[in-house]
Amino acid sequence: MRTHHRSRSLATALAALTVLAGLAGCSRADSNAAPAQNAGAAGEVRLGFFPNVTHAPALLGVKKDFFSKELGSTKLTTQVFNAGPEEVNALLGRSLDIAYIGSGPAINAFTKSKGAIQLVSGAVSGGAQLVVKPDITSPEQLKGKTLATPQLANTQDVALKKYLAGAKLTDQVKITNLDNPKTLDAFKKGDVDGGWLPEPWASRLVNDAGAKVLVDEKTLWPGGRFPSTVVIVRSEFLQQHPDTVRAVLKGELAANEWAKANPADAKTVINGALKELAGSTLTPAVLDRAFSGIELTTDPIAAEFPQLAQDSVTAGVVKQVVNLKGFADFGALNDVLKAAGQPAVDAPALTK
The missing domain is CATH 3.40.190.10 (Periplasmic binding protein-like II)
Incomplete structure (x- = not known):
């Protein structure tokens, strides 16, 4: 069942x-x-x-x-x-x-x-990335943007907030929590500028909606694991x-x-x-x-x-x-x- x-x-x-x-x-x-x-x-x-x-x-x-x-x-x-x-x-x-x-x-x-x-x-x-609009090419350009995560305090939400803290961008980026399918729709409409997402949603934003990878979470961990x-x-x-x-x-x-x-x-x-x-x-x-x-x-x-x-x-x-x-x-x-x-x-x- x-x-x-x-x-x-x-x-x-x-x-x-x-x-x-x-x-x-x-x-x-x-x-x-x-x-x-x-x-x-x-x-x-x-x-x-x-x-x-x-x-x-x-x-x-x-x-x-x-x-x-x-x-x-x-x-x-x-x-x-x-x-x-x-x-x-x-x-x-x-x-x-x-x-x-x-x-x-x-x-x-x-x-x-x-x-x-x-x-x-x-x-x-593995299997999580921060994907964003193509014109965002550096962490500094996230200032004032809106990014999505699947849910408050979920794994990707924590990863994004940690990353923003390390980039000294805490409270300078709006984070919205959306079900993954809604994030894809919101990105296509321009309501969000990207998201820290698990697969296949990172790939869907890249392949189906033209997003680019700003951060692959693998790069933040020893040995990429x-x-x-x-x-x-x-x-x-x-x-x-x-x-x-x-x-x-x-x-x-x-x-x-x-x-x-x-x-x-x-x-x-x-x-x-x-x-x-x-x-x-x-x-x-x-x-x-x-x-x-x-x-x-x-x-x-x-x-x-x-x-x-x-x-x-x-x-x-x-x-x-x-x-x-x-x-x-x-x-x-x-x-x-x-x-x-x-x-x-x-x-x-x-x-x-």
Whole structure:
């Protein structure tokens, strides 16, 4: 079953408000709370993701049945979101179990839940750019302009605000938060001058609307790698159903390996999924450009998370850097990697 996020957004928000007051009872801060017991495979797992190329492992996992094959009798229910903050609300409201999400909202979910949300895997590296009108050729020319990001405090919103702070342009550029399809329309109409966007929307503005790249986010990270999409899970669900989490991650790894071996077929599948979920297909040129900027990987690129936490402060999203100890639990991922003969993930700064 697939349910579009707009039909659930109000219910999700109300559920999130209800549960926030009680989160301490299931958080790491409550030392008296008994850990949830392993209850075996879940009867159902509710999985969230975005209709973006940067969520390719999730799209492939669903459309090619990589998840279902590994889940066996566990029912897979999917829900689609535009950006991370609303997906976080669904997790906190307990209407979602596992989420493909940007690294910034992943940290925010851990912080807001006081440890009741954990990072369990990577998904995609790269795939975000600041694209602008062709006559904007330098950061200084952004002064007085209007730029779009998918949602307030989402991964690209944080990245843009950090970049503007570094260029000493804070409060000199108007930032508007728009659903990605609306950004394309707004750019064509001249209502915005560009945006810091995930794929395929950066490529759509470039190929379909004549935008130019001012900043490729890859250039801002060591080795050009940064965790644009990761996998997080409710800690209680992980404790109760570790086999189900392992099954999802095994499905993701299989999807990634299949995509690497069958890149043309993977693009076709992704295009079909985007037509179903977002209402439009991508041209071959846009698909090729979008895929050229991403790497499908279960590697969470854990070494960059302390910097990402600092970036949220620089961007003004939070007031102080969060302590990320206990943020990650890579036990399930490492089980999957070991079975596949691949090296384990080691991130002592993030794990308990």
